[in-house]
Amino acid sequence: VGEDQKQHLELARDIAQKFNNDFASEEAPVFTLPDPIIPPDAARIMSLRDGSAKMSKSDPSDMSRINLTDDADTIMQKIRKAKTDPEVLPSEAAGLEGRPEAANLVGIYAAMAGTAVEDVLGDFAGEGFGKFKPALGELLVEKLGPINDRFVELKQDREQLDAILAKGALKARELGTETLNATYKALGLVRG
Numbered sequence: 654v655g656e657d658q659k660q661h662l663e664l665a666r667d668i669a670q671k672f673n674n675d676f677a678s679e680e681a682p683v684f685t686l687p688d689p690i691i692p693p694d695a696a697r698i699m700s701l702r703d704g705s706a707k708m709s710k711s712d713p714s715d716m717s718r719i720n721l722t723d724d725a726d727t728i729m730q731k732i733r734k735a736k737t738d739p740e741v742l743p744s745e746a747a748g749l750e751g752r753p754e755a756a757n758l759v760g761i762y763a764a765m766a767g768t769a770v771e772d773v774l775g776d777f778a779g780e781g782f783g784k785f786k787p788a789l790g791e792l793l794v795e796k797l798g799p800i801n802d803r804f805v806e807l808k809q810d811r812e813q814l815d816a817i818l819a820k821g822a823l824k825a826r827e828l829g830t831e832t833l834n835a836t837y838k839a840l841g842l843v844r845g
Contacts, residue, residue: 656697657707662689676839683835698761701735704753722804725794732758732790737782744778746770758782762789765796 669684677683700706702717712718716731723731736754743749749756749770759777762785763770777785807814837844 656691659689659691662687672836672839683832683839692764698764699753699757701731701757703736704755704757719793719797721797721800723797724801725798728793728797729787729790732786732793735786737786739781741779741781742774742777742785744774746774748774755782758785758789762792765789765792 666686666688669682669686673682673684673686698708700708700712700717701719702712702714706712706717708718710718710720716734719728719731735758737758738752738755740752740755742755742759749759759770759773763773766773777788807817834844
């Protein structure tokens, strides 16, 4: 989850813990306690238009974000037009202080490449955004392209999409029924 959703997960955890404490044994809890997984480098990705504002699908400008459904040309255009500053990229992360747009783009690159910000800066130190932005765009296209391809494929094949949805619903029903039955049992209720 993103950092902004952590509070919702914590609420779910508190409710599950309260139920387990009140109605289940320690050896056989009814609910699994959820733990957030928030990758530190990608915990908060900022807007492509304003490095101090969170990237959000509710932003009125589509150019402020990368959508998973964006095609390669759109991704490249959005990165090309992303707000930056005229300075070259520093060799160390400390050099990104006070440069929110630069820090954001470098952070996105690091998260998508599965590497550290320091490694990205090591590769691009002294370079301007004229070289960095195309590299970032290509990386995003490489990583997100298959998601978009699959989206387009499923959008055109309604039968396959319905089959995937039905399979997911069946699995959710099976898991949910098991948990619901355990909940009824823990509460001492009889299902009719």
